[in-house]
Amino acid sequence: MGRQALLFCALAGFALAVLPCHADSLPAAIDKFITAKASGTLAERSDDAEFLRRVTLDFTGTIPTPEEVRAFLSDNSAQKRAALIDKHLAGDSFARHWADRLSVMLLERRVLGKVPEEDWRIYLQRTLRGQPRWNLMVREMIAATGKGEVRPAMKFLGNGDQHRLTEDIARLFLGRDLKCARCHDHPSVDEWKQAHYWGLFAYLQQTKPATHQGEKKVYFVEGLATKKIDFQSVFTEEKKETGPKLPGRQEVAIPKFEKGQEYEHPASDGLPAVPRFRPRELLAADLSSSEHGAFLRNSVNRFWFLLMGRGLLHPLDQTHSENPPSHPQLLDLLQREFADHNCDLKWLLRQIALSESYQRSSRLPEGVKEREPKRYRTAHPKGLTPEQLLHAILRATGNDRVLIQVQPPGAGKFDRRGYFSGTNKNLPHAYDDIRAIFVETFGQLAGVAEDDFAPGLNKALFLMNDRLILHWLEPRDANLIARLRKLDSPDAVAEELYLSVLSRVPTSEERSEVSEYLAQFTDRRDTALGDLAWALLSSIEFRLNH
Amino acid sequence: MPAHRGGDVVNRPALDIKAAWMSRELKHDRQLYRAQFSPDGRLVAAAGQDRLVHLWNLASEEPAPKSFDAHRTWISSLVFHPTEKLLFTADHHGIIYCWDYDTEMPGQPRWSIPEADRNNVRALLVTHDGQHLVSAGDDAIVKVWSTVDGRPVTQLKGHKDCVFSLAVSPDGNHLVSGDLLGSIRQWNIADSWKPARELDARLLHTRGDDFLADVGGVRSLAFRADGQVLAAGGMKEAKSNAFCPGKPTVLAFDWATGVVKNELRIMGKSDGPFNALRFLEDGTLVGHTEILHSNSELTFWQIDQVAPLHSLVSPPAYDLSLHPDGRQLLAACYVSGGSSGNGAQKRFKDNYVPNKSTLRIFSLFAKPTTEEKKTG
């Protein structure tokens, strides 16, 4: 081989070693990009217990049962991690949990509009059970009229507040927080212009709710769009105008129709006539198209964030030159691949979860004191969502039956205010009421992003003193404490306890601690068992998805 | 167009509510809250924010009012003596004045009651026999005074919070007073003003859990001429103690039993209380209410029906008066001065003025054609 050829191979080999090429799977490509910028010692791979707990929380919204932990730890097959991911993706729990995640992401716990929460949830779950294609989901939500089987999709439109919708769509699907660009160009981000705000608003300007007289139901309709929107900066005298326009794209020309030709369907039943030109429908199609880079980019960033605990673009939804992504080429790749795979959400999550970067331990390497989140050298712990926390506590304490509890007929509404103020001494029975209590205590206020782990005094007080928690730690049926009290040896207790609550085996130090604690409180063994469980439930290890 | 004079009963046009029209306006550059026809129908007395008692002579084409100056604050109630040329006015500081209004320019009130209430005298009334002036307000006590010299006669206690309205039954035997909390108390004039019944108008009071204050109250009371019905006006279901919007409501009590026969509604969007109610001679009830920054309505009912007989668009108004001829209605209405709305707006800076009034006189009969005018 000539020297040139050798040089070529060396260079090619070098290139291959450094940059992913088409032959790499996406997980491998992810790892290569992450490793290339890690600049420091990488943590080890997560051990099986760590991985099992993390992936179960991320994909099904709860922790594994002690049986599942035992089974996974003793499974020797090389492909068990990939198999577990696939099993979760195919299950109902994935749909239920990701319906929660997407709902909070899209609505930020606001309760607006006429679609009942329950219907919206069922709609999301149904989509997630199949092959959820994110672009089609977003398109369906933005274009929603409330008609047909997909009526619950209109939940996203809330009460039809066009300004709120403009801001939400810009932020979630374009990665631009345009709230401050309504009255003038954005004060701190040069690339975000007032024209972008109004260009987006112009798609939504004709959208409004309308009540069907016969059915007495609310639908979303569009009025006739005939002209551009005027806008003016509060700083300048200059008047501007725009038709519907996505940032960086062609403005949509507003068609002129002959009189009498503007409508496709006449008015009926109190619903107005349907115009031929429907800008919101266009927005839904254009924005969610797989050609639309900004949409794909922000979407993959958000899904990456949900699994990895930190966006490649961080803070979220802040796409501009002063906030470059930590791994721009990786983000480009994810964006391309997501489009190439028809925006298949399950596919994307699977690829990320199969990467070593996802499966890395959150334990710091020897001698390292602090994490540097944007380098992904260790896994980034995430706080449990209020729903995850509730489900995990129920699973840990062996009270899963609560998940299907409903209010007995004739029982009346549960007084949640009274529960928090102390006037209602009853315990809630229905899962929905318990969930509402957890959301109120551990969640954010409506309209506030729930992106961070935020410890709070009231949350600590809740876990310390709430009657529900103590109720679940009383021995009952085959729950955790009932099982533990049947075990004689402290070692057996320690093992069952740690497998149930922390989803791992206890260390020898932890075993001794259990043994000593039980020895100290022989007069009140049941409550001592409860204490041991409580201490783990209240520990940071339980509280985080690490 | 000159108003018909009182006493001209024979030549009165037929009462025709649905043909009612606004025949005259008396404009004023400050808000007036009380306006009444004199018993002989020749004058209109009105008072409010500018602390002056204004008297218009309706005989003149372009009347400019005579104004009496004594009050030091807003005037909150006003009533004519039924037979003598006396006018009684009261204000937010609890002072009552008696005025001789038939002199050239009355300088001083004839007499005054300096502390008729610790704060606001919200209602005044003269008994049919002209002997007693009744007042009530913030201190929740109904007080009876001599119309001759203002000397106290008696005090009627029982209300638990401020009293807004007073009325006397057509037979002169019973006084009723209505308060903030929705209680209407009956006093037996003939029997030394002894307390009789308490009627329940609590619908006209709202105090939501998070309210800082009680809202509403029995703002107006009126007896039907046959004495069989007592109408109580106010608003129900107030939404807050901030904007204080509610549903304007009239409760029509059967006087004999003390039970509500009907709860009357309006046709329009007004959200303030019925400040004034008047019965016409045919038993039709008229009421006027308020609304924020928009048009309100003058509403007419047959008591037996909940829905109004008729309503006329009219600006928010604070008082109603029926002319002695029974064919004209006076409403003390609000007029915007052009400076309404929230601030921080430069456009107000050079021309920021208080709101105004118009006293609208409605003729409750068909508008005469030119033919009729010539011969009438």
Add this chain to the structure above:
Amino acid sequence: MSSPCQPHEHALSRRRMLGMLGGTAGFGSLLQPAIAREVVKQNKQVCLIWLDGGMSQYESWHPLPESQFAGPFRSIKTSIPGVHFSELMPHSAKIAHKISVIRSMSTKDPNHSTGVPRMQRGDPVNRGVDYPYLGSAVAKLLGPANPELPPYIWIKPGNGGFIHREAGFLGAQYGALALGDGQAPIHIHRPDAISAQHDEARHALRKKANERFKAYRGAAEIDAYETSYEMAQQLMARKDIFDDGKLNPRDRERYGTHPLGRHILRARGLLEAGVRFVKVNSYHWDTHGDNFNMSQRLVPQIDRPFAALVNDLDESGMLENVLVVVMSEFGRTPVINSRLGRDHWPDCWSLALAGCGIKRGAMVGATSKDGAWVEGTGYDVGDLFHTIFTVLGIHPRRTNYRHQGQKLAIAHDECRPIEEVML
């Protein structure tokens, strides 16, 4: 619909959201630890009483009965010759010599939804970050006065909880512990089934579990989490400060048994216990309708407990170190509307201050004779924040927040302290 942003906040050159590079001369520095210690030693505290909706200045601090815009109420003499308050404030009139009133507040925002957060944040220059509310700012800048108690407690009607949002970019731990109806959160009570020793034992287990985890995970989340439990336990240990049974019945009478009276009395207790910043909210002051009947009932509800609080703090010597502020997001229109109400008026309104670093008996700011307009420039809320920080010993120009590498002023750059109210 009026715009959410106002022009004045963008009069400065634009700043970048991230990537502010430091190092040029004239940069401020964060509050130095030595200064912080000194300030903490003096234990400056704040009580902010927020009358949400806009109390009418004509029916309270600036009556002007001869104005064409006056309501029907009298004005009464105060303890300062020549100065009058509305007759609806007899108690405050008696202690006018202990407080200061600014009558020339002139702000930009006539809306509640935008105005309330702007006022409570000091309406800083918009830098694309969520500025903290005053309580969170003080919690961060001064820390807790009593390390056993949360630095920022909010007494309000309705629900309690922990309100992160007020902390803005400072981070969740500077949020407000909200006490619904001034009551302790129900979870402050340890269940009967758990004795104190029992509780101690289970907490010891919990702490050891956290320590083991920390050994391999670094301090970040763990410390914040552990702190929340410590604060919770400390609050439980001090739940006597919520015990109504300990209140002097005479005090209850003096402050009034209505919610605002009870809440201000509770605030006094929290200040005495050493809470750094107590905010008390009252809602429904937005009297667009029936303003005069309503003011007659509402204004006494602040008059009585405010005067009682100032007197009590004065008598105990605390007033020297406690700043009391009574304000709304704006005042009310001179023009009276068709519902006998007053609408919003940010152009010329009043607020009251007392205590730490504030003059006694200063009536600041002139208005037109009819009370509608400020004479001269008027004070914006940024000026108020400069004043508040200065009297608390925090230099508003030399102190800055540091957020993601960016230096952020603690109060509006173009504003200044209101010298006329300051000692």
